[in-house]
Amino acid sequence: MISPNLSAIFYLISGVLFILALRGLSSPETSRQGNLLGICGMIIAITVTFLSIGNFSSGIIYVIIFLLIGGLIGAFIAYRIPMTAMPELVAGFHSLVGLAAVFVAISAFLNPAAFNLGSPGNIKIGSLIEMSIGASVGAITFSGSIIAFLKLQGIMSGSPITFKGQHPLNAIILASIIVLIFLLCSTQSNSLFWMLLAVSFLIGFLLIIPIGGADMPVVISMLNSYSGWAAAGIGFTLENTALIITGALVGSSGAILSYIMCKGMNRSFFNVILGGFGATEQSSENQNKEQRPVKSGNADDAAFLMKNASSVIIVPGYGMAVAQAQHALREMVDTLKKNDIKVSYAIHPVAGRMPGHMNVLLAEANVPYDEVYELEEINSDFANADVAFVIGANDVTNPVAKTDPQSPIYGMPVLDVEKCKSVLFVKRSLSPGYAGIDNDLFYKENTLMLFADAKKMTEEITKNL
């Protein structure tokens, strides 16, 4: 058994290692090393916990058994999961962090003596507040992430579910959580604790159902943040520095990502959270517009255009992930490169269903990361490029965001695809994107629509090159 002071120092070390793990992600070269530091931090934290308890009763065998069961499941998932399913996986993982926080809080509430927090019915007030906040945020993270998971997996419809009185109802529930925590601290009643958990599960569920599929990047980042705050709450209860540091890191990380995602859509955080984007008024307005002519072409035309180009910019979006077209795309690019055509990739911050989703898919298809550019880096290059190849993206290329102040996406940063000499737009139909508005790009003089499945079209173009 090691002294509490020594173990506190080790927890601090593991907290610092976690900071370094995130620091490593500032560039792909240092990232792998960073991940190893994170693993070291975790090993230190777990080992120190064992050593500081020191009471190696027969219970320890079960701890190891449960640890191994979880570890095997986790490792199995990590090796089997396809890269296109990363958003679902991350949402699922968030729900587990949330549930683990809830379970630890329940355990501490039922048996506070084991955590040095007093006795049942007589828990230190400070600890009880921290515990109930941790449990409540954990429960919200859990049920919210489950809904996000179901929506991403397609089990639940991605369209926003709204009903009358939704916002007042949520406000009442949130207020009741605060009241419950207050009452719980004054009465220490068991039933109030369970009620608090039940209400928190409910609000997590209600908060996420009105948010639509393409807003998932914000939701996932937000839940990421919540899982951090839940961990920090439990960290205060357990007086554990590693947990407090990590909770704060993860909490601010998720908050920053949500901010970046909201900015990428030019929407306020509350606008996203309150849900329902352009689904109602906007669509009726568009139906009044007359049919405008579009130019459509086939793989042969596309191949011809690209063969005669000297530079091509590829704009991938969520549709590429759905069609699993990233490998076919890279093969096409390889062929283009053999013909001495310069190819780069342009990625909008909210392309895909989670932050950085497209980058991972391209990396999986062996696209070197230094050919992949962010919006600000590449936007000025469109004017000099010969061909823009839009595959599975839509709203993020819509020039309306720059020209029409009436449009719901007005002011959103978009890729200046229309400035290219010619635009190839791979899409299955002319249907509007998530924002429910027509894309002006479809009707531009220099746009050639390729109506097909992204993967099939890309493969055919490669054949024709």
Added chain:
Amino acid sequence: MEIDPLIFRLSIFILSIFVGYYVVWSVTPSLHTPLMSVTNAISSVIIVGAIIAGLSGNSNNIFNTSSIFGFLAISLAAINIFGGFLVTQRMLAMYKKKKKETKK
């Protein structure tokens, strides 16, 4: 009057938020997905609480309500730790730089 230890923990918490803020802004956008999976893995350090909870029973009664929740939490957190770190490793291994001057 002595300062409540809670204040020290609060200081650590607030300062860590700032550290997190600056560290995460320096993360390159192309690594935002690995960032999420690794934050997932490290927030599962909550397993230290789960282990304490799991070992809270005495030798006559290893499984009481409190320790059962602890054991379940251990498994949940372990899924995340192993799953999170391994999937991050798998993703990061895919990020490759352009091969320089392989063939013209």
